[in-house]
Amino acid sequence: MKHIFLSSLACLLVLLSACSGAHRPSNETAASDSLSNPVYAKGFSVKTLDNGVRLVDVADPQEDEDRMPVDYHFALVQKGAQDVEIPQGYVRVDVPVERTIVMTMLQLSNFLILDGLDAVKGITGTKNLFDKDVRRRVKEGQIVKIGMEGNFDTELILTAHPEVIFISPFKRGGYDAIKETGITLIPHLGYKEMHPLGQAEWIKFVAMFIGKEQQADSLFNHIAEAYNSMKVDPNSLSSDTIPTVFSGEMHGGNWYAVGGKNSLAQLFRDAGADYVIHDDNTGGVNIEFEQMYATAANADYWRILNSYEGDFSYQALKKAEPRNELFKAFREKRVIYCNMKQTPYYELAPVRPDLVLTDLVHIFHPAMVPADYQSTFYQLLK
Structure with missing residues (x-):
């Protein structure tokens, strides 16, 4: 994981050097x-x-x-x-x-x-x-x-x-x-x-x-x-090859669910998946477990981003909320996971959505990504 992070930054530093030519000082603001x-x-x-x-x-x-x-x-x-x-x-x-x-x-x-x-x-x-x-x-x-x-x-x-x-x-x-x-x-x-x-x-x-x-x-x-080169063309997929996905966890008795127009929902769509919430909400709302379960019980994948001390697991997910095992994505071991204590997610992901997208495509449609691909942020929880 660390190797991928450093390699990504190294490539960008090379690009920075190439585009800071002598004809234009780096502090020039008259662009x-x-x-x-x-x-x-x-x-x-x-x-x-x-x-x-x-x-x-x-x-x-x-x-x-x-x-x-x-x-x-x-x-x-x-x-x-x-x-x-x-x-x-x-x-x-x-x-x-x-x-x-x-x-x-x-x-x-x-x-x-x-x-x-x-x-x-x-x-x-x-x-x-x-x-x-x-x-x-x-x-x-x-x-x-x-x-x-x-x-x-x-x-x-x-x-x-x-x-x-x-x-x-x-x-x-x-x-x-x-x-x-x-x-x-x-x-x-x-x-x-x-x-x-x-x-x-x-x-x-x-x-x-x-x-x-x-x-x-x-x-x-x-x-x-x-x-854009990694983005999946939905017309290239048949309806039975488009997986469904939901996101988040229970915290303090509520589940924070982002809306259907959120940038995360757009990432899922561009990765060739269908986010289960289709409303026009751009932010997120706190909902009860029962409402999320009614929406996502049979979703194929479950995305989780958190800061967990140690190695997160299905056992830890069940311990946090016993009802989590009811989700199809839990039973079939299709939880997409990123631990922010082990990955520089917020330092890199906001400015490198291409890397996030590639991770998701690798999970949803592995044949579209080279077989030796190493994830930067997300991978299936073991």
Whole structure:
């Protein structure tokens, strides 16, 4: 598993070196709109003015006006530029940003793949964090731990001297105290994207703030090409070869089930499987066991992602909830599993959905993947 992870990063580092040619400095921010504008992501858009100012508009990818009625507007101005006019309603941000704080592992994954750790001066914590460079920087004090969402340490935030802070609105929050510091808060809404490539494309968003646009564009094109080449054409499958799949576990008396338009559901579809929940919900809801069982009792596969101490097993799954053995996927030993304590899932999966997709295709349709394929994240539970 570790070998696959390192090999994947090595390939991307080679690609980064190839696309950072001498004709363009790595901190150049005057890239054309074609580099930064998203193809799959719905949460941000970009427009460059004649004076070189780049306007970045951020809105809810799910268009949920009840939860996110406000859009965000930023004017990215090259550092050192004087007397630059920006449109009314836009917040000026001088770029490239050299000091920032990130609130989630998804955000951190963007900086990792862009080789932009030098700009990260604060994170929320190191739970399930594999990256040795980040851990070293935390230990040496180059990166501070500011506490978890809802319980931030404002003094530690100020000691990091961030120019901007990347946030995830409408999670646990706790940003009121941070707002009082006057530091510009940048909403990163990759977690709300409905397509896996849409989530990954937020590397372009981060790249605009740290001067890595060309690297981000080349990387994303590579990722999207790999994803789309692996995607299973549903027309190539007969109805009896399309497996059904469900996801999640019981926690605290409820089962958190993601909706039919969630990016995970899209991954299942692109891997040639049918996710058992077909509603229009993009997020997830807590439901009772009986409701999930009524929906997924005869599903062919069961996907589980958790942080389990030691080696997870069917016995452990049954011990957690005895009724789990009633599912067909349990009885036929078709549980798809990833342990975040053993795999750098949140450091890599958000920006490499092509690797996640290949794992799933390998499980659902093994003949479509080379026989010697080694999984990166998911494999059938033994």
